[in-house]
Amino acid sequence: MAYLELRDIQKSYYLGKEKFPVLKGISLDFELGEFVSILGESGGGKSTLMNIIGGLDREFDGSVTIEGQTLDHHLENQLDEYRRGTIGYIYQSYNLISHLTVLENVLVSLEMTTLSQAEKTKRATELLQRVGLGEQIRKHPNQLSGGQKQRVAIARALASDPQIIIADEPTGALDAENTADVLEILNEIAAEGRLVIAVTHSQDVADHGTRIVHLADGKIDNDRRLREPFALPENVERLSDRPLPASSSYRNAYKHLTFSFWRNSLIMLGTAIGLFAVMLFSGLGNGVKAYINDQVNSLANPTAITISRYQDDDGNQGVGQTTVGAGGVDLEETTISDQQMKKIRNTKGAKHVQPGYQLSGVKGKLDDKDYNLGTVQTWSATYQKKLVKAGHVPGKNEILVDKKAVAKQFDKKNWRSIVGKHINVTWVTVKEDGKTPVTINKNLKVSGVIDAGKAGTANVVDAQTVKSAYEKAGASTNALFATVRVKNADAVKPFQKAVQNIKDSDGKRLFSAITVGSVLDTINTIVTLATNVLAAIAAISLIVSALMIIVTMFMSVSERTKEIGILRALGESKKDVRRLFTSESVLIGLASFVLAVVLAFVVGGILNHALYKIASFNMIQITFGNVIVTLILALIISFLAALLPARRAAKLNPIDALAAD
């Protein structure tokens, strides 16, 4: 049994349906230690035979048996392993990877061995020294002469310690001196106990080997031994191979990324802008939400709940005002009686319950001057004490007047001086029947000045003041609403629920409960919606980014077709090639993400600084969650964008890829 046996190899090419037989039944035996030259006319099928021996061609008849094991050409994994562990290729046109240095070109082959990183570098350096390139390891292939390139290719072919070296016209492009050197090296390789099979046109070259096989008309017409094969050295330790680890794909992808840095940096910038916009809009949404929450909570007490009568479908009475229209109002339906107030008081969680009134169309007279007080509310727990800018919260027969609408009208500059004055207020309400109007007139002492700020105007009296005035005038004392304070923010929701569950004797729901929280919930829902719409618009730009990545990757695949062929010939699998492109794209995605985060925080910081002057609030609040979502987006987009180009790269036939210009 020979080391390598070819049996009845037949191969035809087809042009349409027309068959062109190239190899017509080749059977050959090869032993380790041989340096075999394959001679034959141009177009005679020598390269075709080499591709079959090298495990690159799977479409042929016949068998290739190595150390007694026949290769199954349907099993791609087996062929990948065969190429990476047993075969080393040397080509006439060198086939070096241009964006890698000399050292890195040799290391590519070593990536599929079990050596440590340091051992790989050591072995690659030693091999390059052996072929006389110890000084050139940091150069790129385009900085080398033809002879030097061929030596790099030899070092690479030897790197993974293969048993068979296939050299397809290794000296075809070299001058006499380099040819002699390369032949000497090939001879040494055979002397190490490897099988060297070299295709050549030159009889001179062929004469350097141990055997010449001549091909004519698709058959062997001469097989001549020139000298004995080299004796096999004993106890040689062989390197063991393994599939390419993912980290190597990432390293290779990174090198290519930095090699075409400018083109890639533009793609990264484009993608980063899309990601940045998504992050900034999300951050703006958070900021606006926080700002509104802050503003609302500073105006109103979050543990206070306003309760009004529940209006089903046709009524829309909330905490509005009781107007006295032609038909009057249905007090039964719209106001809270003392008895109902008791029910609220008895609800679990209520700490303090206050009736609330709202007086509308209130006129005031002070020192013979008329004031339009508009709507007057009763003081309740929903008010924040800090809104009182002078004086104090109104007690019985007192009023807190609005700063703009009243105090400044009284005295523009010295508006505080209104405190302690008496103002005569008049408004109209209704009797128990809800129809008959009653005019109320009351002399109230100004207890202080209130400034509701952007929320509008507010004049506030004590609920007791209103109630006793109504009692005296025979008007309805039913409250328009009730304000309840609960223990803490956590007690708000349960209380709200309990109150809304209170039914009257007919089983009809009695109350609606509005909390600052529920108002905020509504606002927050709207802001979230707006933010998501903005972020989604920004995300559209990510589709453009994805398209850019797809185009770049397709360009990359076309540019690197030859490299793909080289990597496949070195033993990389389809999966490895696919991963090379997906990892490059994912690296673009990651770099874009980092750039986007930097952009978002820099621009966010500048905007916050500018807006702080207006709102005294950080309007852009990018959270850790926003950053993570953006990262996931970046990874998904870049991965999806790479799928098609990577698939195309992986599907390339290695022989066609190697033949690419």
Ligand SMILES: Nc1ncnc2c1ncn2[C@@H]1O[C@H](COP(=O)(O)OP(=O)(O)OP(=O)(O)O)[C@@H](O)[C@H]1O
């Ligand atoms: N992919 C292909 N499709 C069709 N015909 C092909 C293909 N590849 C090679 N051939 C043909 O097969 C024949 C053998 O080609 P091959 O490259 O093996 O010859 P060769 O002996 O190596 O030639 P040379 O010495 O000129 O390099 C040639 O006639 C060539 O035109």
